[in-house]
Amino acid sequence: MLCHFFLLLFVTGGSACTGQDEHNNELLRQVMREENGHIRWKVYGFRDDPYKEKVEIYYGNGKLKEVYFRKAGRMEGIRTVFFDNGNLSESGNWHEDNRVGEFRYYQQNGHLECVQHFGLIGESVE
Incomplete structure (x- = not known):
């Protein structure tokens, strides 16, 4: 089975990106989707630590x-x-x-x- 992926990249700079989590200061930086629209992974950055990231990887059924x-x-x-x-x-x-x-x-x-x-x-x- 051949899977095709496309990448949506959000680079945080002077302005905040949508997808911010107010509880732990996360900013959504990157989303990778399959052609069918299902999310493959998400990468979050942190306002208080530019070197720290959180990565979430998903199954094809959308579950974490x-x-x-x-x-x-x-x-x-x-x-x-x-x-x-x-x-x-x-x-x-x-x-x-x-x-x-x-x-x-x-x-x-x-x-x-x-x-x-x-x-x-x-x-x-x-």
């Missing part, structure tokens, strides 16, 4: 697949991944593209499958 944060292009902060039924698949914290701390992995039915711990440089400590 993944949310993560990056700073200066590197994964930084909480990342959550969802099954296409909306249930949580995994969650954990990242620091400079490395897994750090507790990661939880779930089955499609929502039951916790396992918990894994990572050290400061992303190695498993179990």
